[in-house]
Amino acid sequence: MYAFTHHAATSVADAVSSVGEGKFLAGGHTLIPTMKQRLAMPGHLVDLNKVAELKGISDNGSVLTVKAMSRHAEVADSDVVTKAIPGLAALAGGIGDPQVRHRGTIGGSIANNDPVADYPAGCLALGATIVTNKRRVAADDFFQGLFTTALEDGELITAVEFPHADKFAYVKFRNPASLYALVGVAVARRGSDVRVAVTGAGSDGVFRWKEAEAALAGNFSAGALDGLKVSAAGLNGDIHGSAEYRAHLIGVMAKRAVAAA
Amino acid sequence: MSSRLGIPIDNVSIVHGDTDKVQMGMGTYGSRSGAVGMAAISKALDKIEAKAKKVAAHVLEASEGDIEFKDGKFTVKGTDKAADFGSIALQAYIAHKFNGQELEPGLKESAFWDPTNFTFPAGVHICELEIDPATGVVTIDRWTAVDDFGNVINPLIVEGQVHGGIAQGVGQALLEGAVYDAEGQLITASYMDYTMPRAQDLPSYNVGMTVTACPSNPLGIKGCGEAGAIASPPAVINAITNALGHENITMPATSEKVWRAVQSSAHKQAAE
Structure with a gap:
């Protein structure tokens, strides 16, 4: 160092x-x-580790607020999160290993916007709002590509607000070596509004799978995704999975997420 | 050595890989360390026992042919005269007390051993696994292995060698591979990319043994170090090809390779 x-x-x-x-x-x-x-x-x-106002998890009955310095383990073990959006607690509980979960934070994860991180998919699918010291940014506008976000220099994430959903689940296929998401799919439904977000696969980071959202809007079941194909164009490929394999896995993980939601 | 000489195991010092102590050797390979090295130790102990009997004959004032050694004790046939190994070992180094010029003092021997034949451990490993046809992920459900390593010196270590060998073989069959890019750069240069088998990739093993003494060394032991690693890749791959209904798969059978192989599986086509 x-x-x-x-x-x-x-x-x-x-x-x-x-x-x-x-x-x-x-x-x-x-x-x-x-x-x-x-x-x-x-x-x-x-x-930021000693900033008390960046810590804490609360819920007002319709919106779950997770302060930026909440550790993954705190989110995973939180009764508030488990009651409000149980799939989000499960997502946090599946990040990395115990050491990572007791150190890593939600603010750090989404500010970094690693293309294989889990939280960006959860934020995007749930339509979260990223709160900074300056403004409020919708997840759709916040994640802007590989390791790129809407954050300006010196701008600090203070919290992430997750509006409740009728159903939410995140399912990932792990890279066998690193155990990061080779493909991770988050699915959220509010009435007929369905959002599907994919991490790990996209060469430009997390993205929404609009065709799946449309298919699931009228019929929120795994079967609604039958026959829906993802194009391998624009997807990552490496020794652990070609772009074609990842494209296939997006469909499989999406179905499993719908079934788990 | 402890049971052979009737001395506490704490009195035995094990010196590993010290070329200052062992002037000539050919290294460890072919799972020969136990079968060859321990046979040499056994031969050296034969010499120790023979020398100690000469010392005991002086100390116990009997003829060498009447000395018996059993359970760590030297006795004179047909009498109640006895001495334990420790006291005879001490006497061997203070030979002036009993000995003229007849016997060289000391109780230190070495022996060389070159086996007349290889050892032939044999065994059967049965791997039961499931393939998720949607992802190609292979899950090993059950592992049953029975090996014959001849006489076993330390069952805990032998079983551990089998466990580790299976893990290594499963890694070779499913996960591990050194991959280079077109420029010759090693891509799998860290464990973020090179897939080592983890505990979660393996089932609890069911391991058993039969014992058929090996005829080509005095202890009747066979090599065990490589059995698990040799048996497990074919066991895994045979199980996969059995599940697929064809043999078009190479190691490491990664989930993507298995997923692709499933596409051309007769079993899959029959299911559809």
Whole structure:
């Protein structure tokens, strides 16, 4: 590791005013290894781990609010989340391994927008709102491609709001080596409004599968997806799965998510 | 050595791989370490026993031919005279007390052993698995193995070798492969890309043994280190080809390969 300065922020205002050209440090599971490899070399880190106002999970009966520094394990084990959107607790409980879940945070995950991360699919399918220190951004506008989001320099995610859904589930097919999602599909239904989001497969990050949404809107069952094919164009391919295999798995995982929802 | 000499196991020091102690050897391969190395130890113990009997004959004032060694004790045939191994070992090094020039002091021996033949462990491994035709994911449900390693020195270690060998073989059959790109760059350079078998990829094993003493070494033991790793890839692949109804699959049978193989499976076509 190289030398850098570290500031343990005490509030959102303190964090935002002190970040300058530096980076916010949440769980650090992506940022720290990246710094060790010198793929990113910020000279200054603003540590969010002691900012009390970035922690906590609450629900008002129609919207679940998860503050940005909530660890994956906290979301997975939260009675509030389990009661409001049980599939979201299950999603968080399936991220990485126990060490990752006790360190990684929802804010860090979606700010990074890794194309194989689980949370972006959950946010997109549930139509979440990303709340920052400056504004509120719909998930559809927030995720803008590979490791790219609507966040501006120095802008800090403070919470994610998830409107309740009638049904929600996330099912993933793990990369056998890394155990990241080779393909992950989140499905949410509110009345006849169905949203299907796919992570892991897209070469430009998380995306919505509109054809499946249309098919499921009138008939929310796994059978409604029969015969629906995903094009392999624009999908990732590697030694663990060609684009064609991933395209096929999107259909399989989507059906399983509908069945699980 | 403990049971052979009748001494506590704590009195035995095991020295691993020290070329300062063993002047000549050919290394470990072909699961020969036990069968060859332990036979050499056994031969050295024969010499120790023979030398110790000479010492015991002096100490117990009897003729060497009347000395018997059993359960760690030297006795004189037909009398109640006895001495344990430890005291005879000590006497061997203070030979001036009983010995003129007849016997060289000390109780240190070495032996070389070159077997007359290989050992031939044999066994049967049965792998039962299920294929998810929608994804190609292979799940191993049950593993039953019976091996014959001849006489077994330490059953816990032998069983552990079989367990580890099966895991390694399952890895080879389903998961592991070194992949290079067109420029010769190794793609599977870390465990983020190279798939090692994990506990979740394996069932609980049901492992058994039969014992047929090996005729080509004095201990009747056979190699066990490679049995699991040799038996398991064909067991896994045979189970897969049996499920598919054809043999068009290569190792590692990754989920994508199996999924593609399922597309041309007669069983799948029959099911549809």
